[in-house]
Amino acid sequence: MGNLLLQMLVATMTSLKIFGLTLLFSLPLGMLVAKGRMAKNPIISNVVNVYIMIMRGTPLILQLLFVYFAPYYIFGSSYDRFTAVIVGYTINYAAYFAEIYRGGIQSIPVGQYEASLVLGFSKAHTFTHVIAPQVVKRIIPAMGNEVITLVKDTALAQTIGVAELFRVAQNASAREFSTMPIFIAGVFYFLMNAIVSRSFDLLEKKLNYYR
Amino acid sequence: MGNLLLQMLVATMTSLKIFGLTLLFSLPLGMLVAKGRMAKNPIISNVVNVYIMIMRGTPLILQLLFVYFAPYYIFGSSYDRFTAVIVGYTINYAAYFAEIYRGGIQSIPVGQYEASLVLGFSKAHTFTHVIAPQVVKRIIPAMGNEVITLVKDTALAQTIGVAELFRVAQNASAREFSTMPIFIAGVFYFLMNAIVSRSFDLLEKKLNYYR
Amino acid sequence: MEIITIDNLQKSFDGLGVLKGISFTLNEGEVLSIIGPSGSGKSTLLRCLTQLEPVNGGTINVCGQTMVSSTKEGVVSYADKQTLRSVRLNLGLVFQNFNLFPHMSVLRNITEPQMHVLKRSKQEAEKVGRELLKKMGLEEKEKAYPDQLSGGQQQRVSIARALALNPTVLCFDEPTSALDPELTGEILRVIKDLAKEKMTMIVVTHEMAFARDISDRIIFMDDGLIVEEGTPEALFGNPQNPRTQKFLNRYE
Amino acid sequence: MEIITIDNLQKSFDGLGVLKGISFTLNEGEVLSIIGPSGSGKSTLLRCLTQLEPVNGGTINVCGQTMVSSTKEGVVSYADKQTLRSVRLNLGLVFQNFNLFPHMSVLRNITEPQMHVLKRSKQEAEKVGRELLKKMGLEEKEKAYPDQLSGGQQQRVSIARALALNPTVLCFDEPTSALDPELTGEILRVIKDLAKEKMTMIVVTHEMAFARDISDRIIFMDDGLIVEEGTPEALFGNPQNPRTQKFLNRYE
Amino acid sequence: AGTKEQAPGVDNSLQKIMDKGTIVMGLDDNFPPMGFRDEKGELVGFDVDLAKEAMKRLGVELKLQAIDWNAKEQELNTGNIDCIWNGFTITPERQEAMTFTPAYIHNAQVVVVRDDSPYTTLASLSGKTVGYQAGSSASNAIDDTPEFKQSVKSFVEFKENLTGLMDLEIGGIDALVVDVTVAEDNIKRSGKPFRILEEELAPEDYGIGFRKGEQKLADAVWQQLEAMAADGTLARISTKWFGSDITVVAK
């Protein structure tokens, strides 16, 4: 039993690695995608829109299989499965984050841009110092939901053979012929999500110094 | 090839059945859950809150396994896997829908209740004729997102042995040594979601006769 | 004939007294205005009367039915559901911010309560609705939705909605305060017309000139109490209480 | 000395002319008020001047620099980025609805532009900021956030924010129209003080008494054109154009 | 099939592995006793022991890679793994698509039922519900037994044999078709009241699968197995896992 828990903790580390790396890459990539989606150039914005629609319209499992196996069939080369998991999750979540960013950016009143312009702010400074901080505050609830979904979605990495928490729980369950490990995994996911929820609540409160 | 498509269409019917039945049951159940969550009795509202937190905090796959196998280990009796899928999806989605309903109901100004009360409306009439129609309009975008997720989540039913679209695609893929069937499944999911999206857009437009 | 009798009405929020013993009567055909500074409890009084807030003490009697009464020891007892319902039907309330049903057309806003509450047929309800809309000068708007109307028009629809149920008394809570000055006129004219038709009314307002104009009697409230009460001539011409004097001074 | 020269300025939205050839000059230390009915193009004029809207024709010259010019054939050419930037720095704009940065404290709202645009040190910027806040009677509020201030206070912060960049001309677009009457007074007093200090200003306003009070010159606009222009005495005392007469009549 | 840099007709598969110094073996890490994870999370099992010894003798390092069994063909084809060695049944379809060694164990697909159930023959399962692991050779075995396939009411595919066994236990299915080795091992370790029908489905052979055309590599590995059979190593490993020597190399 102690051994099982240890094993599951190790697997949890894998799940957390997937979680962390996906966030690390998809959060900034999502911003690029959002910018693309809002681009004045209709070709760019339409292409990006199709990308977003595909990412949101097809199951993540399928995207993972595709990301892992398609490069071989197309380019004749393949790569590490963990890398594939990170790439798959990143491009999927970037699409979701992009739509959240876009909603946030478009909800900032035009007056904020006009005031910045008239005061002589550069475009970059306007974005980093005026718009972005306000966007962050507005998108926190939506981001919280998405990040919780990511915690749960890490369970799908086993599709291409990555031994994350849920895979290990299923193996242990097979070995010991008991549903207990799966149940324990459920508790782990629940705890991780409780932490994520709590963090977002705190962040939300912290940003409540202005309305 | 023609055979493969036929097979996938049959499996798509299973996916659609899961989709349809889940909506059929979880939409009303979600309303009950929302009412429970908003109950004045703190015991009821807290119990319901824990239920919602578990449903949102743990992977759906795990819930499916639990719903299917737990009754045997606890009560010594079991039931049909398809029923288990529907039960699992229903209690999961009811939790999500409940939170959407609750958000919608709580966003209706208190003045609407007061006006109904002063005019002499019964509570039931107030809910069905004044509150609900306004809630529907407000929650449509959030419901749209959730229903799209449901379409994709039907792919997880294979966990407990239901041969839905994605399972059949994976089998065909293994049989024919090709990712094509999986790709075709992707197109199917995409089309289903395109239809769902479009329907919600239309519904949204239809309800735009008032603000 | 006395239609409303309120005796020693008490109401507090979280232990803080807001109404500290209000007593007055309203006779048939009378127009009563309630004036007073912000926070004096005018809205709360109307809300207690229309059952939107429970009271903490006192008696309210409407059209001969006791809606709520309380013993000396402060035990409050409300009437049974049936009576409360019938009392509610005797009272119409026009809200400050209208509270129309945004998803119903103007006509439907007026017919829906008639059909559900008075069990009128759709035809009959629409006939009554159209007549009222005509009276309000809104015959062209029956198919419109509330958000397509100006504030003044919305307020007139909400008056029509209340009138459609034939209330014995019509209560207004600052019916013009959500309107810009231009639109205020329309509503005041409508209420004046109702006064001429001898509709019994209670009007909470801060439009002094208007109160003076339409009222048979005026109550001046301050800090949860009725400070002074009288005819418009007496109250405006010769206020007795220093607080009334000070309040009215601001409005000259 | 002429600070702003505008010649034959034209602007249309979707082909619909909003400014149909506006020409005027502004001299150093002068206070110019622009009045006129709603939709006459007053805001659009200020927005063209502050580069918030591109023009469709005409010439704008600020502090000797040509910001935009156009040929007879209607080919509009803007100055290079560098010049546009320097022109922008000569003009301060105070918005009708303030547009303060809600996530920055009051002081930071004023220091941020100084540090980023004028490259002042934080210390220097805060010194300037505190002086301006004192001048605006807001020394106690530097740590507050905009949403904790009344409308009038917010407007004064936004004036301080504009002044902190030492603009040659300060433009106001109906600086009091988002405020209730009680708060209007504060702002008018601040602008009057600035006028006394010989700040060059353009003030779009519908407060006639105020315009009359502070202005060296008043422009009356209607339907995208300057209908009449003159000293307050001339314009209010003896308006020449029938449209001006009619407009001013409403305000007596 | 085959790696793309390989010129047609030239088999440099062995050379490539020797140059690399490592060989990646793909296996389902949830397939006891052939390959599974022990309590420490280490990959162990009969096939794992065999492969370790064979590769040691071949002089290359063995890397074990757990894969999703449903995706094994893609894994092999895309070069993520070099062989599939995990109770891998030799079937004609698979032989079309890849290169196999000869059989090293005879296996059979057997039918597991609950001990208290009345079923004794394949025929007695007529009109019942039968499960198997998706993508496993059980499905081929069923296809090759048409009378049985037609008599059964419906088939249920599981992602995992475990889910299937649990489902059998709770009565969701009446029988599970599974490798005899897996079946015996599971019954032994779980202590659940299951039994195996005597009547077998298609008997079959386990082999090691390589990319199509990589004959030299397959031959080299096979030579090591033959050597292990000769010096008794094979028998020792078999006895450790199955209690007797059930291998068929060089017999």
Ligand SMILES: Nc1ncnc2c1ncn2[C@@H]1O[C@H](COP(=O)(O)OP(=O)(O)OP(=O)(O)O)[C@@H](O)[C@H]1O
């Ligand atoms: N729901 C409530 N909870 C707590 N306090 C309340 C509540 N409603 C009203 N009050 C308090 O009761 C007092 C009287 O409020 P009320 O709205 O009746 O005043 P009013 O005379 O209508 O004022 P106004 O002219 O501003 O509308 C105020 O101090 C108010 O803050």
Ligand SMILES: Nc1ncnc2c1ncn2[C@@H]1O[C@H](COP(=O)(O)OP(=O)(O)OP(=O)(O)O)[C@@H](O)[C@H]1O
């Ligand atoms: N972005 C825009 N797109 C289209 N039309 C516009 C736009 N901005 C202003 N207009 C139109 O230009 C005309 C002049 O508008 P402007 O805001 O300049 O008037 P104004 O004199 O400031 O009026 P007010 O006193 O109401 O502020 C109006 O008819 C307005 O509808």
Ligand SMILES: [Mg+2]
């Ligand atoms: Mg009030």
Ligand SMILES: [Mg+2]
């Ligand atoms: Mg304007």
